[in-house]
Amino acid sequence: EIVLTQSPGTLSLSPGERATLSCRASQSVSSSFLAWYQQKPGQAPRLLIHGASSRATGIPDRFSGSGSGTDFTLTISRLEPEDFAVYYCQQYGSSSIFTFGPGTKVDIK
Amino acid sequence: QVQLQESGPGLVKPSQTLSLTCSVSGGSISSNTYYWSWIRQPAGKGLEWIGRIYNSGSTNYNPSLKSRVTISVDTSTNQFSLKLSSMTAADTAVYYCARGRAVRGYFDYWGQGTLVTVSS
Numbered sequence: 001e002i003v004l005t006q007s008p009g010t011l012s013l014s015p016g017e018r019a020t021l022s023c024r025a026s027q028s029v030s031s032s033f034l035a036w037y038q039q040k041p042g043q044a045p046r047l048l049i050h051g052a053s054s055r056a057t058g059i060p061d062r063f064s065g066s067g068s069g070t071d072f073t074l075t076i077s078r079l080e081p082e083d084f085a086v087y088y089c090q091q092y093g094s095s096s097i098f099t100f101g102p103g104t105k106v107d108i109k
Numbered sequence: 110q111v112q113l114q115e116s117g118p119g120l121v122k123p124s125q126t127l128s129l130t131c132s133v134s135g136g137s138i139s140s141n142t143y144y145w146s147w148i149r150q151p152a153g154k155g156l157e158w159i160g161r162i163y164n165s166g167s168t169n170y171n172p173s174l175k176s177r178v179t180i181s182v183d184t185s186t187n188q189f190s191l192k193l194s195s196m197t198a199a200d201t202a203v204y205y206c207a208r209g210r211a212v213r214g215y216f217d218y219w220g221q222g223t224l225v226t227v228s229s
Contacts, residue, residue, distance in 0.1 A: 001172070032213070032214070033187035033214035035214070037156075044205055044219035045156065045205075046219075050213060050214075089153065090156075090216075092214025096169040098158040098161075098166070098214070100155055100158065
């Protein structure tokens with residue numbers, strides 16, 4: 001089973017700053033099967049990025065994804081007040097198993 | 110707009126079986142483009158995938174839960190369901206149903222979630 005590790009656990013930033021979130025896999029992950037989600041308190045997760053770098057429908061272009069193999073990154077170019085939330089990466093593996101990372105919380109500095 | 114809605118008991122006794130249903134509206138559960146999943150989240154913790162089902166009835170389960178999980182689909186009612194047996198306090202969580210894109214490996218629509226508490 002592929003294990004995802006996310007860093008940092010918490011990222012404290014100010015609105016307007018750039019956020020860089022990391023997701024590392026214990027084994028190589030197909031870029032086609034790496035996704036990122038945003039979750040706010042009391043809400044379901046929302047799909048941001050699929051295929052490592054493709055923005056989901058309606059997602060602002062300040063969100064971007066990159067990476068391959070075992071290292072993936074979610075970047076928020078300029079944080080808006082509504083972007084403070086928890087972010088999860090997720091992979092789908094050849095054994096038909098889905099796993100999520102533990103999450104990175106982006107909070108207001 | 111696709112919508113998913115979980116329903117079921119909010120309180121389950123230890124050792125009992127949890128039964129939840131997800132009602133899908135705004136789209137057909139019979140589409141071959143999608144699969145249908147259950148995902149849970151204990152309070153203050155991360156997301157755990159439970160399993161998925163295709164409209165054909167084909168399933169995949171999380172190995173850590175496989176012995177206790179059954180997911181089924183009813184195309185006539187546009188619903189799919191989760192049964193989780195031998196519930197313990199460790200199964201207390203918000204349970205989400207979600208739609209996944211076939212061949213793509215991601216979840217594009219989620220239900221609002223339902224809190225299930227295991228307590229006597």
